[in-house]
Amino acid sequence: WLKFCAKPKGRQYSMVAPGGRQSSSPTRRLRSAMLRTGGCFPLSFCLALVGCGAGSGNVPASMRGDDSIMSQKAHGTCPNPPMNPLRWGASWSEADRICCFNRHWAEYSGYWETTTFLQEVNAGSGEVTFYDSVTGKPLFVAPRGRSFDDFVQESLAHGWPSFRDAETVAANVRVLGNGEAVSAEGTHLGHNLPDGKGNRYCINIVSVAGQEPQTGS
Template identity: 50%
Template sequence: MAKLSASTASSSGRRCEKRGGTVAFGTIAAILVLIGAIIALTMPSKQGGSSPLSRLFADAQCTEPCVPGSEAIMKQKAHGTSEYPVQQNLRWEVDWDTADRINNFNRHYAEFAGYWESTSFLSEFKENIENESGEVTFYDSGWKGSPLFTAPRDRSWKDFIAESKKHGWPSFRDSEVDWDYARVLPGGEMVSVDGSHLVSENCCIQGVCVQY
């Protein structure tokens, strides 16, 4: 049986190393291309806008009774995305600075989960909750104060409270939305027609963005 010389074995080893290096480089390049594609699909097309991927899914989600809106609603105005700051003396001891910041200078974030439970909402409506009676209308904290939600509707107070606690924010169903004043933008962001950011993905709602 023929034996490989030292030079032949060394040359063969170098070729294997070269092929291995080429494969590794190709794998790394493919991973980088994939990462780039993911970033391109998920990154907003402009500041405050939505990504191509989120727009694709959101367009399919906004069906009746949902009313779609355009990015023009949230264009920059005199006070962030609104003409004026949020109203003074918000109900249920909601913090004004937090409400104004999230309403008018924000497109993606909310107050911390569970914040709504630290307000006086639950105590004010304790009797309604215990007796399963009545509804409450939630108004835009923005300068016009348009009605946005009426709840609970087509469900019990118990269900409304339980779902809101589970999600971390007051949570509304389509039938509880006043679609005359609420819109869903490409990407899933829910806003008021007057430029208040309500929620990044319908349909939980930031407690500070509705006037209790």
């Protein structure tokens, strides 16, 4: 099961098999193509090349959306820029780029580990609410239906925070036909990459690092 790793601006996508080994021939073909072109490919291209599906087919009907959600607004696809500062020391500039001016790219694999999330949150924290970095609305609540360690281990294995259906705030999350996960207001969040356990929402931490709303706000 491959991890799809989007590197920072100016770097290439890479694809790493579990344990850090280079994966089989599709990966080598992708790496070769990138070296020939000197460019980067979006996640959707990587998924198509290796035959892994992203989509909204099994997403609850209430969470399915269409491209009109991502129409141009006051700030890219967002109604306004991300809040500043963000939780866990997440990069504001990266959040601005990924949340509001992007449909395909991601923070680099493992970026979430460089934030203070794992220092501030632990098994004793209970359920943690992840808020939209732009609107402040709740998007995910985890862990639910599993332990904190299970949530962390799955996220570490894939390179990005990974949420399940039970952990989504369905009123505020939408999944488009190509698997792109967005907020109902147009924040790019990541992608739905289903596996044998069901839907897995692979999410950029910079997209869900909004500050907890103040009581009464």
